[in-house]
Amino acid sequence: MRVGVLGAQGKVGREVCAGVQAAEDMELVAGLDLGDDLKALVDAGAEAIVDFTHPDAVMANLAFCIENGINAVVGTTGFDDARLETLRGQLGESPRSGVLIAPNFSIGAILMMRFSAQAAKYYESVEIIELHHPTKADAPSGTAARTARLIAQARRDAGLGAPPDATSTGIEGARGADVDGIRVHGLRIRGLVAHQEVVLGGPGETLTIRHDSLDRASFVPGVLLGLRSIGAAPGLTVGLEAFLDLD
Numbered sequence: 001m002r003v004g005v006l007g008a009q010g011k012v013g014r015e016v017c018a019g020v021q022a023a024e025d026m027e028l029v030a031g032l033d034l035g036d037d038l039k040a041l042v043d044a045g046a047e048a049i050v051d052f053t054h055p056d057a058v059m060a061n062l063a064f065c066i067e068n069g070i071n072a073v074v075g076t077t078g079f080d081d082a083r084l085e086t087l088r089g090q091l092g093e094s095p096r097s098g099v100l101i102a103p104n105f106s107i108g109a110i111l112m113m114r115f116s117a118q119a120a121k122y123y124e125s126v127e128i129i130e131l132h133h134p135t136k137a138d139a140p141s142g143t144a145a146r147t148a149r150l151i152a153q154a155r156r157d158a159g160l161g162a163p164p165d166a167t168s169t170g171i172e173g174a175r176g177a178d179v180d181g182i183r184v185h186g187l188r189i190r191g192l193v194a195h196q197e198v199v200l201g202g203p204g205e206t207l208t209i210r211h212d213s214l215d216r217a218s219f220v221p222g223v224l225l226g227l228r229s230i231g232a233a234p235g236l237t238v239g240l241e242a243f244l245d246l247d
């Protein structure tokens with residue numbers, strides 16, 4: 001498979017380039033970064049791209065790929081419902097392309113999200129703490145936002161209301177961000193890579209589900225799986241779990 005990487009000079013992009021180059025069934029035909037012309041992907045005959053760029057850049061990159069029939073595996077964050085709807089519309093007009101949007105490509109993070117959603121219906125309280133390196137542009141993290149939405153859906157399905165919280169006064173932000181009714185707290189700490197805790201609580205007990213990406217190599221096997229899978233999945237896929245046998 002002929003692969004292009006967007007954000008090739010970035011922290012994750014560099015790891016992905018090395019992973020693609022080491023894969024026997026893949027060839028790295030283009031490594032583009034800020035300022036490079038996307039036409040290089042077409043000139044190089046890229047069949048699929050990987051995007052680890054910036055939330056402000058990714059939609060234009062994907063519009064180009066979809067128009068040109070290039071499949072895309074996307075780690076860049078910043079996807080809300082409106083953006084996903086835009087992509088569905090673009091893919092509807094160019095049905096040969098497949099786009100995978102995955103908030104997190106590490107297997108442990110995917111399991112952490114799955115376990116959190118499974119546990120959600122058993123606990124009255126739940127909050128999320130995401131911890132990242134201080135060069136991260138977006139907050140809360142894409143992983144935390146997705147986890148919050150999965151937990152919120154599981155709570156709704158179980159008929160649970162809002163988690164208990166008597167806070168009636170305080171400093172703005174002290175209780176974190178509200179994502180679909182779930183509180184998310186963000187830390188930006190030098191030395192960290194990507195980490196998340198989901199803290200659940202009920203009478204007399206708590207359960208903490210924690211995942212740590214200690215190195216960006218943790219994202220590469222999932223990206224390669226996405227590349228190997230996306231050719232057979234035209235349209236929009238959200239979450240790498242669609243290509244994992246989790247059930």
Ligand SMILES: NC(=O)C1=CN([C@@H]2O[C@H](COP(=O)(O)OP(=O)(O)OC[C@H]3O[C@@H](n4cnc5c(N)ncnc54)[C@H](OP(=O)(O)O)[C@@H]3O)[C@@H](O)[C@H]2O)C=CC1
Pocket residue numbers: 006007008009010011012013032033034035052053054055057058074075076077078102103104105106138142219
């Ligand atoms: N889904 C997942 O598993 C993961 C997702 N991420 C997400 O991936 C994204 C990138 O993260 P990270 O690698 O840490 O960030 P970096 O800032 O280290 O890398 C981003 C790279 O993309 C470049 N870039 C910016 N705009 C464009 C553009 N229009 N076209 C091509 N390249 C561009 C940047 O250039 P310059 O520096 O000159 O601006 C930089 O080299 C973030 O949204 C992050 O949240 C990160 C880790 C895992």
Ligand SMILES: O=C(O)C1=N[C@H](C(=O)O)C[C@H](O)C1
Pocket residue numbers: 077103104132136137140141142143144193194195
């Ligand atoms: O910016 C990062 O580093 C990461 N971004 C993704 C996110 O926002 O969830 C995935 C992982 O947390 C690393």
